[in-house]
Amino acid sequence: MDILQLLVSGIANGCIYGLLALGFVLIYKASEAVNFAQGDMMMLGAFLGITFINASYADLPFLIGITLAALLLGLFGYLLDRFVLRAIFGQPQFAMVILTIALGFLMRFFAGVIWGHDPTSLETPFVAQVWMLGELMIPVVDALIILTTVALTTVLYFFFARTRLGVAMQASSQNQMAAYYMGIPVKRINAIVWALSGVVAAIAGVLFAAKGAVEPSVGLLFGIKAFAAAVIGGLGSLPGALLGGLLVGIVEPFAGRFLPEVGQIAPYLLMLVVLVLRPGGLFAQISQKKV
């Protein structure tokens, strides 16, 4: 029972890692560079959620609050790409990596100015409620996280597999030049990908804040763990990112319980093992160009 209990909380945590890793992969596929501000975008999403939902601020219902946070951070992502990142379009990838690290600093700074540095948590109607499944205790928050993640990934799956825009996003990530030749507006598509990763980050952030307290620097460590999850999945594969997130989420509580000495570094050990055994990650997409 104990193990099942750990598993439930591990999966719930893993879902948040997975969503964040999804954001990493989306942007990596679109621009071939890692967005190191992804964790900080999640932090912004968490604070936006708190602002919309908590009684001391706007006091809106949970569903409306999370939707507004997602839309607002989506818009933020779109504008970020449109006005900041497009300015360095065509520069070496390294420039973008440095730029996103700098953006992360800025986001943490402004979040501190706006919301203060004290840990704040999201007030939800279901904060301490649990469902009993036999002897297994399932916190309602965990169930909500898992269900939301399943719903969001299903929507994303159909978006990428079935819609014209979704397939065009895949196409431009696989061969940007050819997408350009087809008349696909690659730059606009990139901005939409940033918007999408903002939406996903906001949802992850609100769910994260529903589980525990957030403060402006929370995205840093969490973002790095989610990055490890994305690498484990094979940076470039959406299902891989989710699986990597779940693995990291599950490994953490188990390592903390049974091997307290390595608890903190368990996700990175896992990443190391995966990279040694499968250098491309679990779901590496490998294509060889035929000449």
Added chain:
Amino acid sequence: MSDASPLLRVQNLEAFYGPVMALRGVSIDVFKGKVVAILGANGAGKTTLMKTISGTLSPRKGSISLAGEFIQGSDPDKLVRQGIAHVPEGREVFPFLSVEENLSMGAYTRRDKAGIRGDMEMVYDYFPMLLERRNQAAGTLSGGQQQMLAIGRGLMSRPSLMLLDEPSLGLSPLLVQEIFEIIRRLNKEQGVTLLLVEQNARVALNTADHGYVLETGRIVMDGSARDLLASDDIQEFYLGQSAGDDRPEKRWKRKKTWR
């Protein structure tokens, strides 16, 4: 039949590839319904010319007009809508998308579902192999199949002018024949005007109505495909034949007469 004004007119085009001047004042005319071939060695500027016409590269000087309208410097998504399809060198298919998804991306700028469906059937008619593999990832196709997919994908935008960059690259002679046979049929049956870049001069001139020879960014020769095939220069330098009585050791002395 050739109208008074060409479908595509390129005049005094100059383009740079970084600091390198790749096109030094190129002028060509492509008339509606014709096949025009551009011949030239590596680095002559053929691909640069194609990229500049399709809008993926901006010219420094000169003009390009399509059906009388100036188009130089426009973005490719606008030019695809205006009827230019670029089938790039080296196929450049989307490797993890299925054959059918690749084709549908060729029609990205179109919204008429029924028309797209119909054109997809037409592409499958010309390339039955693609129909068999419609759900297969494009990256798993052979080189020749990928070339067919790239041409089919180009057709999906229902172009009035198709730019074909090195369709024979890396293919066996038999496949080259097959692909050029289909190219000829597309021109005759669908009325697609074709601008063709080739290193394989023989097959290109056998398909084309008119040809231009591009060398280090300049057009050095042009004429009907028949005249070019018969010309000594083309025979010597692009078809690799020497006049019968030429002693092999003297060959280096023969100079191109267009210089």
